Amino acid sequence: MDIKFSNRGSTLIAMFTGELDHHFAEYARNKIERELMKATTRNVVFDLTGLNFMDSSGIGVIVGRYAKIMKLGGRSVIICSNQKIYRLLEISGILKLMPVFENLDSALQALLSA
């Protein structure tokens, strides 16, 4: 599991790769938290395209960061094209909190237009 970061203005894009489970949850949490500390970050895109596995531990990581981003006045969105992971997002109720897009363009578009 790893996360690569890039920035588009005040939006942080967190690109996940590999398998996000309990074993990697703390690593992922710490890595994102470090980026959130940077004053330039406002909105966050959780790009799950490169993940080939995720379970409820990953939900915990995303929802935990979502709460923090909200508090700081930002918004978060998810990119997900994997059907299994999408179903997990659905079951967990996360879709009620954050919108999901198929690619980066539509995710950024949504953040810009709202």
Place this chain on the structure above:
Amino acid sequence: MQPINEMKLEFVSKSSNEAFARVVAAAFASQLDPTIEELADVKTAVSEAVTNAIIHGYENRYGIIKMVCRQFEKSVEIEISDEGKGIENIEEAMQPLYTSKPDMERSGMGFTVMQSFMDKIQVRSKPGEGTTVTLYKEFNSLDGLQ
């Protein structure tokens, strides 16, 4: 019903064994030739049960987790057990969103995920003695084969 094949595995409650356990369970189940989607369901459910044994059963301390996998003609049964803390109220524990560790960023969705990715799950537990979760899945993709 008699299983046509069976395997048992014991491992220490380390989080790196979560991936190990789900890969082993999927590899064993794959002998039945299910679809990739069906195998992914098995992997996710096993990961949830093993993670629960580590975080809740043994509360991140040392313990042994047992996994027994049985194959039937077109289904699998996977039993994951710990000798940890146990569950006081199984019905409450299985409710969506119920978690005893909200402070640890648990969402309380593990059992719900197991239930929706598998056909049936059974939980047996005794406080102070441990927990056994049994996961069942039929591989419907095998219907009409042979």
